[in-house]
Amino acid sequence: MSERKVLNKYFPPDFDPSLIPRRKQPKNSQQVVRLMAPFSMRCNTCGEYIYKGKKFNARKETVDGEDYYGIKIFRFYIKCTLCSAEITFKTDPKNTDYSAEHGASRNFEPWREEQAVEEEDRLAKMEEEENNPMKALENRTVDSKREMDILDALQDIRARNARNERVGQSVEMLEKIAAEEPETEEDRRKRLEDEEDEKLVRQVFSKVAMPAGSSGPSESTSASGETKTTVTVKRKADGLEPDVESLLPEATRAFISSKAALMPATRKKLKVDMKNSLGIKIKKVTKTAV
Numbered sequence: 572m573s574e575r576k577v578l579n580k581y582f583p584p585d586f587d588p589s590l591i592p593r594r595k596q597p598k599n600s601q602q603v604v605r606l607m608a609p610f611s612m613r614c615n616t617c618g619e620y621i622y623k624g625k626k627f628n629a630r631k632e633t634v635d636g637e638d639y640y641g642i643k644i645f646r647f648y649i650k651c652t653l654c655s656a657e658i659t660f661k662t663d664p665k666n667t668d669y670s671a672e673h674g675a676s677r678n679f680e681p682w683r684e685e686q687a688v689e690e691e692d693r694l695a696k697m698e699e700e701e702n703n704p705m706k707a708l709e710n711r712t713v714d715s716k717r718e719m720d721i722l723d724a725l726q727d728i729r730a731r732n733a734r735n736e737r738v739g740q741s742v743e744m745l746e747k748i749a750a751e752e753p754e755t756e757e758d759r760r761k762r763l764e765d766e767e768d769e770k771l772v773r774q775v776f777s778k779v780a781m782p783a784g785s786s787g788p789s790e791s792t793s794a795s796g797e798t799k800t801t802v803t804v805k806r807k808a809d810g811l812e813p814d815v816e817s818l819l820p821e822a823t824r825a826f827i828s829s830k831a832a833l834m835p836a837t838r839k840k841l842k843v844d845m846k847n848s849l850g851i852k853i854k855k856v857t858k859t860a861v
């Protein structure tokens with residue numbers, strides 16, 4: 572049993588392959604092959620539908636007297652899965668397809684019908700142009716008009732794209748011009764407020780040089796080689812604390828002064844003794860000695 576799997580077998584020295592009898596077969600013998608249905612079909616006997624890809628044990632033979640430019644045409648025999656009726660189909664090398672021959676009809680495929688109709692129209696048009704020169708001239712005129720229409724549509728699309736591109740560039744230019752516009756009143760007011768804030772910060776916070784050796788956030792070395800430490804303090808360097816009103820912006824100070832000028836002077840309320848107002852008299856009790 573192990574001999575059947577070996578690659579080389581023993582042949583005796585006196586072995587002559589020409590002495591082996593040849594089996595005689597007919598010239599066009601049929602072969603049993605395993606195939607799948609190349610298209611969906613319907614059996615003409617029982618009406619059973621056979622879908623594309625159904626597997627069959629088929630018989631294959633070469634068709635006598637038929638070929639396409641030297642390419643052989645093969646015929647296949649299969650049986651219906653329901654009634655076992657014989658179905659045959661052939662190869663179609665012209666259309667790189669298969670064609671139903673006997674026992675079944677091919678299901679309708681609209682795309683194949685469209686291709687066939689287009690091919691027939693093209694062949695009929697070519698034949699008509701060969702026989703009628705005026706028809707050929709009319710067809711060429713129609714084709715040239717169609718090409719001109721296509722070129723016009725293409726030119727319109729290009730012009731539209733160029734216009735859109737110019738519009739985009741103009742929008743960018745307008746944005747740039749708007750960014751470079753002169754300063755408005757609001758921008759000027761905002762800039763002045765920022766300057767006032769900076770001025771106030773410089774008044775409140777000041778940097779003082781401390782002697783060397785003291786801890787500080789930053790140290791610097793002078794030209795003479797002395798090391799100085801710079802410290803930022805919240806008050807002025809002279810030790811004077813600024814007034815509260817001086818810390819306010821000028822507009823706020825003017826508003827407060829105008830408000831104070833308009834407010835009337837208020838009188839102080841006199842303290843009233845609640846006992847006298849209610850008419851209550853307190854009698855003092857004297858202690859007598861026992």
